[in-house]
Amino acid sequence: MPTTLDLAHLLSSTSHEDFSGRRALSDVSLSVIKARRIVVVSGAGISCSSGIPDFRSPQGLYSLVKAKYPDQVVSGKELFSSSLFLNPSTSSIFYTFIAELSLQCQAAQPTKTHHFIARLETKGKLLRSYTQNVDGLERRLGLESGGRGKGLKKKETKNVELHGDLGRVRCVVCWKDYETREEWVKMFRDGDAPDCPTCQDRCEERISRNARLTPIGTLRPSIVLYDEPHPLGDDIGQLQTYDMSRSPDLLLIMGTSLKVHGLKRLVKEFAKVVHGRNGKVIFINQTAPSKEWQGIIDVHIQGETDKWVQKVEEEWKKIRPGDWEMQMNLDGEVV
Incomplete structure (x- = not known):
């Protein structure tokens, strides 16, 4: 040894x-x-x-998430699993958790x-x-x-x-990469995912010429989860x-x-x-x-x-x- x-x-x-x-x-x-x-x-x-709080203390990030979603039971490992995106309720928990982590990282030294x-x-x-x-x-x-x-x-x-990089987000459809914006972090904190601006622009351009609509992806934090x-x-x-x-x-x-x-x-x-x-x-x-x-x-x-x-x-x-x-x-x- x-x-x-x-x-x-x-x-x-x-x-x-x-x-x-x-x-x-x-x-x-x-x-x-x-x-x-x-x-x-x-x-x-x-x-x-x-200055970044740990995950498991009474003031830790897990406690903040549990307070917001008291009926959901998600382990620490599950919070970083790509399977979260298979279920809208668990993806909301993930977005809230990551938003809190992002804010703490911004304030850290x-x-x-x-x-x-x-x-x-x-x-x-x-x-x-x-x-x-x-x-x-x-x-x-x-x-x-x-x-x-x-x-x-x-x-x-x-x-x-x-x-990965918590200071970036990327689209789940077109993979366009963006610097994280304050308004997007607020949406994540509420459990919501912003629409991708690139997908929106592409869709609007197709509407203007009466072409078939294309899907609009949502943004997610550009970090690497388990199994991806x-x-x-x-x-x-x-x-x-x-x-x-x-x-x-x-x-x-x-x-x-x-x-x-x-x-x-x-x-x-x-x-x-x-x-x-x-x-x-x-x-x-x-x-x-x-x-x-x-x-x-x-x-x-x-x-x-x-x-x-x-x-x-x-x-x-x-x-x-x-x-x-x-x-x-x-x-x-x-x-």
């Missing part, structure tokens, strides 16, 4: 018995400092301190972990970031995330949104293949439980390439990895990602202060 380091305990301990653990923690930081081509894979855990990923990019260390999150917090920090009608680019795209393909799935596959050919030397997995099949495959393929270059696979998460990850994950940092990245940056500044002086010159401010 991977070596497990209890982050909170080691950060607070001065005991001689914990010396080897503290040394191992510093060795992980050193791996980040020395790495030149880092791949980051992240999940919901890196956004916990952003990027975390220390998001800033850390962005710094890896400004320092020329980030090969690519792959995230399961749909909150768009990486975009806020200037990490080019592609999509939005422009596809994904091998060199320009720095962050790949594996589960990613609209940019082929592009993501090509980026992953390209990134593996660029010899990544460190894989950081942060804030994800590694339960989704597609993500597990992506991590295992990157880990194989990283190990081929004698690099490390580091897993930073509150919960431990399962036995499935034996021989794949080298070190498990058990704790909050924000606290770990703060530790890494503190040691980075001590070991290579010149890296941070250059950051001041480039940005014109102290980070």
Whole structure:
């Protein structure tokens, strides 16, 4: 099994018995400092301190949905299932839930972990970031995330949104993609889906020349649900293949439980390439990895990602202060 380091305990301990653990923690930081081509894979855990409420607490999003639809029983997994669209009542629940999530994401702020990923990019260390999150917090920090009608680019795209983009909507008929509008979010919050403007324009144009009417699709959030393909799935596959050919030397997995099949495959393929270059696979998460990850994950940092990245940056500044002086010159401010 991977070596497990209890982050909170080691950060607070001065005991001689914990010396080897503290040394191992510093060795992980050193791996980040020395790495030149880092791949980051992240999940919901890196956004916990952003202000986005969790799903299950009394003030969580599930509770808000249940209050609006007391007669409906929908599990958390079902809220992200494509089968929701087979039933008008469950699709209304989905729209309400996603609207609440969208509003919370708009009000949220990027975390220390998001800033850390962005710094890896400004320092020329980030090969690519792959995230399961749909909150768009990486975009806020200037990490080019592609999509939005422009596809994904091998060199320009720095962050790949594996589960889509909550800031966009798309038509279920013509697949036209739009930036989310405030009035549409309000309709979603009421459980309704807006009509697609492109379909409407096409239908009106056909009416003007007495042609047969075409269907008008509705808009849905442009996120990827269970059991449905990613609209940019082929592009993501090509980026992953390209990134593996660029010899990544460190894989950081942060804030994800590694339960989704597609993500597990992506991590295992990157880990194989990283190990081929004698690099490390580091897993930073509150919960431990399962036995499935034996021989794949080298070190498990058990704790909050924000606290770990703060530790890494503190040691980075001590070991290579010149890296941070250059950051001041480039940005014109102290980070």
